[in-house]
Amino acid sequence: MINVIFDMDGTLLNSEDCICAAVAEIRQDKQLPKIPKSTIQHAIHTPGVDCAKVFYDIDNFPHRSYKVGFESYFKKHYEQSATLFEGVREMLQTCKTKNYFLALASNAPQEKLKPILQRHNIAEYFDIIIGTNPNIESKPNPMMIYFILQNAPFKQSVFVGNCLKDEEAAKNAKIPYLQAKWKEVNTKNQILQKNEFSSKDELLAMLERYE
Numbered sequence: 001m002i003n004v005i006f007d008m009d010g011t012l013l014n015s016e017d018c019i020c021a022a023v024a025e026i027r028q029d030k031q032l033p034k035i036p037k038s039t040i041q042h043a044i045h046t047p048g049v050d051c052a053k054v055f056y057d058i059d060n061f062p063h064r065s066y067k068v069g070f071e072s073y074f075k076k077h078y079e080q081s082a083t084l085f086e087g088v089r090e091m092l093q094t095c096k097t098k099n100y101f102l103a104l105a106s107n108a109p110q111e112k113l114k115p116i117l118q119r120h121n122i123a124e125y126f127d128i129i130i131g132t133n134p135n136i137e138s139k140p141n142p143m144m145i146y147f148i149l150q151n152a153p154f155k156q157s158v159f160v161g162n163c164l165k166d167e168e169a170a171k172n173a174k175i176p177y178l179q180a181k182w183k184e185v186n187t188k189n190q191i192l193q194k195n196e197f198s199s200k201d202e203l204l205a206m207l208e209r210y211e
Contacts, residue, residue: 001153004100005159005160006161007104007159008106011162014082018082021077023035023055027055030057039054045165064107064136065109065132079119082116085180091203093125095207100207102127104126105131105169107132112131114129142169142170144169145175157176158175158178159177160178167179178196178197181196181198
């Protein structure tokens with residue numbers, strides 16, 4: 001058996017456009033000039049980038065997540081247009097049938113995660129749900145992963161994510177990493193690397209190798 005740790009945004013939930021739309025609306029309300037969607041996407045995925053500075057022109061942002069203090073904007077856009085990637089619910093069900101231990105490690109605020117997962121009817125699949133809070137560092141810091149591993153029952157663990165922050169968190173925690181490439185492959189016909197997947201069946205086949 002294995003422990004499988006998932007990221008949420010971009011890995012299970014197709015929410016990148018929601019995040020970009022929320023940031024754009026916040027900037028408009030703060031009377032800040034528009035910034036390219038690509039700038040927002042880069043900040044979300046790149047370790048070391050000060051998202052609050054990029055998104056809101058705020059220095060020394062006091063929170064670990066750039067969503068704190070702006071929850072109403074993100075909640076609105078998540079409810080309007082966030083969707084699960086194709087096959088995610090079925091993939092999670094298969095993992096539970098195989099008795100995998102499932103956990104979620106997201107850079108979103110801890111208290112916001114379960115309502116989002118419940119809205120998409122997948123909260124029940126997770127044994128541990130953890131996000132940023134005053135005591136937990138964001139990825140790529142491996143603190144979330146370490147916390148999960150301390151409470152996980154099996155020796156073998158795998159992290160499933162979608163960006164460099166996730167990859168570095170897995171590397172820092174010294175566990176294997178699998179990369180979601182849902183949209184890139186579907187729209188750009190990219191060739192997958194050996195740790196990348198573009199469908200639920202490809203992911204499940206990869207996870208089987210660690211059983």
